[in-house]
Amino acid sequence: MQWIVRRQxxxxxxxxxxxxxxxxxxxxxQRADRGPGRYAxxxxxxxxxxxxxxxxxxxxxxxxxxxxxxxxxxxxxVNVVFAAFSPRLRDTRYPIGALAALAAVxxxxxxxxxxxxxxxxxxxxxxxxxxxTLRGKPFAVWLVALSGTAGVVSGxxxxxxxxxxxxxxxTFLSGLVTATVLSLFDTIQELRATRQELARSxxxxxxxxxSRDLHDLLGHxxxxxxxKAEAVRRLGPRDLDAALAQAADIExxxxxxxxxVREAVTGYRKGSLATELDRARxxxxxxxxxxxxxxxxxPLPTQAEALLGWVVREGVTNTVRHSGATRCAIExxxxxxxxxxxITDDGRGPVGSDASDADGALPVxxxxxxxxxxxxxxxxxxxxxxxxxxxxxxxxxxxxxxxAAELPVGAGDLADAEEWAx
Numbered sequence: 001m002q003w004i005v006r007r008q009x010x011x012x013x014x015x016x017x018x019x020x021x022x023x024x025x026x027x028x029x030q031r032a033d034r035g036p037g038r039y040a041x042x043x044x045x046x047x048x049x050x051x052x053x054x055x056x057x058x059x060x061x062x063x064x065x066x067x068x069x070x071x072x073x074x075x076x077x078v079n080v081v082f083a084a085f086s087p088r089l090r091d092t093r094y095p096i097g098a099l100a101a102l103a104a105v106x107x108x109x110x111x112x113x114x115x116x117x118x119x120x121x122x123x124x125x126x127x128x129x130x131x132x133t134l135r136g137k138p139f140a141v142w143l144v145a146l147s148g149t150a151g152v153v154s155g156x157x158x159x160x161x162x163x164x165x166x167x168x169x170x171t172f173l174s175g176l177v178t179a180t181v182l183s184l185f186d187t188i189q190e191l192r193a194t195r196q197e198l199a200r201s202x203x204x205x206x207x208x209x210x211s212r213d214l215h216d217l218l219g220h221x222x223x224x225x226x227x228k229a230e231a232v233r234r235l236g237p238r239d240l241d242a243a244l245a246q247a248a249d250i251e252x253x254x255x256x257x258x259x260x261v262r263e264a265v266t267g268y269r270k271g272s273l274a275t276e277l278d279r280a281r282x283x284x285x286x287x288x289x290x291x292x293x294x295x296x297x298x299p300l301p302t303q304a305e306a307l308l309g310w311v312v313r314e315g316v317t318n319t320v321r322h323s324g325a326t327r328c329a330i331e332x333x334x335x336x337x338x339x340x341x342x343i344t345d346d347g348r349g350p351v352g353s354d355a356s357d358a359d360g361a362l363p364v365x366x367x368x369x370x371x372x373x374x375x376x377x378x379x380x381x382x383x384x385x386x387x388x389x390x391x392x393x394x395x396x397x398x399x400x401x402x403x404a405a406e407l408p409v410g411a412g413d414l415a416d417a418e419e420w421a422x
Contacts, residue, residue, distance in 0.1 A: 035185030038085040041130065041178075045074055047123055050116030051109075060113055069109040073120060076102040077127055084130035095131045102127060103146075107153070114157030118167050121150035122174040129178025132186075139179060147172035212379045214261070220313045221257040224279070225250055227320055228286045246286060253279075273300065273332070276309035280316040280330060287320045289345075290327040297334025304409050307387060308332070308341050310380055315343035315403040323347025323401060334409060343403040344396055380405075 051060075051070055060066035080102055083095040106124045109117045125146055128134060134142065151168025155161065228246045235243040277293050284291035300308070312330060319328050325347030332341050381391040389407035396402035 035182065035188075038081050038130075041081045041126065042078065044123060044126060045077065047119045048073070048116075050119065051113070054113070054116055059115075066109070066113060069105060069112070072105050073102065073109065073123075076105060077123060080127045081130050084127075084132060090132050093133070096133060099128060099131055099134070107149075110150075110153055110157070118150070118154050118157060121146070121153075121167055122170040125150075125171045125175030126178050129175045130182060135179060135183060139175075143172060143175045143179075146175070216310060216313060216379075217260055218257070220279075220283075220317045221253060221260075223317045223320055224253050224283045224286070227283060228253070231286050231288075249282065249286065273305040273309050273312070276312045277330065277332075280312050283316055283320055284328050289319065289325055292327070292329040294330070295332040297332070297339065298336065300334060300339060300409055303387070304339060304407055307380075307383055307389070307407060308339065308405060310383070311341055311391065311403065311405045312343065314380055318403075319343070319345045319347065319401075325400070337408065339407050339409050341405045341407075344400060346400045348399075348401075 048070060051066070054060045055063050055066045055070065076098060080095055080098045083089040083098055089095060103124055106120045110120060125143065128139070128142060128146070131139075147168045150171040151164050154167040155164040158164070228250045231246045232243045232250070235246065273295075277295065281291045281293055316328070316330075319325055323345050325345035328343065328345040330341075330343050332339065334340075384391045384405060384407060387407060389405065391403070391405045393401070393403045
């Protein structure tokens with residue numbers, strides 16, 4: 001039977017088209033997240049309907065001049081609001097210039113005609129709240145000065161003190177509310193962008209962690225395969241049974257590597273120190289290196305075993321590939337507080353920095369004042385540091401090389417290392 005899988009698009013309506021209700025809800029939610037737009041401020045121009053009525057009824061002293069003033073105010077108001085919401089103009093000086101012209105027209109018509117024309121002060125304040133480059137301390141100073149001046153002008157034009165207070169208070173409140181609401185939506189947009197950036201950063205960090213783990217995993221596995229393949233080639237002509245045993249080991253290592261890669265991809269791979277010690281012993285024996293493994297102390301937490309397992313894996317890989325050693329000792333000692341792992345061989349150490357860069361091996365022995373190493377041990381040093389531990393490496397006396405890792409075994413100390421351990 002053949003199965004056909006189709007990728008589902010938007011939920012279909014009964015007539016075969018996309019569900020209009022679902023698309024409409026999504027579009028409305030996106031618009032709500034962006035906050036009010038420029039068209040939301042145009043209906044406030046109806047506050048000038050009283051001035052238009054005065055012109056039509058001939059109550060204004062000079063109807064033609066009043067009509068030009070009303071037309072100029074409306075045009076400049078729309079210009080300021082549209083410029084404040086334009087991505088190209090909102091961060092320039094243009095909205096400030098347009099706002100200055102709007103203020104001049106507002107004061108001119110308010111002083112010249114009074115009455116209903118005083119309502120243009122709240123409109124001027126509302127337009128001021130949309131200008132981004134004016135926000136902050138300059139806007140606070142401007143808003144207080146504008147509100148006070150509006151109250152004074154209103155008091156000069158009419159004898160009602162409460163009317164003057166209403167104009168001043170309305171001017172202050174309209175600008176304050178507009179600027180606060182728009183600033184709030186801008187902050188929401190910034191927080192959303194920051195959250196998306198953090199999500200992208202977390203994905204990149206997880207990819208880096210996974211690539212390091214996969215590099216360490218495959219590097220060690222392939223090293224064991226190469227060593228055992230060389231053993232098969234050496235033993236084949238003179239000891240067929242031993243060569244077949246090494247070939248069986250290659251098959252077992254390959255199958256185990258496939259399992260570990262699958263588990264690593266799905267994110268469920270758990271490191272076991274005992275398993276890594278057994279693999280290390282097998283790899284060393286296959287390379288003709290005498291192995292000595294000692295372990296003492298209480299059982300370790302899963303995270304500690306995973307981190308130390310990576311250290312064993314990387315250290316033994318370096319010994320097998322580059323040391324030329326005849327003997328390698330791996331010692332693990334733990335108590336209730338800390339665990340210490342040392343890998344010591346009698347070889348010559350790494351052969352050069354080039355190999356280090358390519359294989360994750362240790363650099364040329366030198367002054368070991370801190371964690372040394374190429375890609376592999378550098379990453380392990382970061383992992384142990386995240387768990388409160390240390391990783392040091394360097395020459396061991398006149399001949400040989402040592403890798404020493406120390407790690408706290410408390411659950412609290414390893415909380416931050418769980419993501420490193422995978």
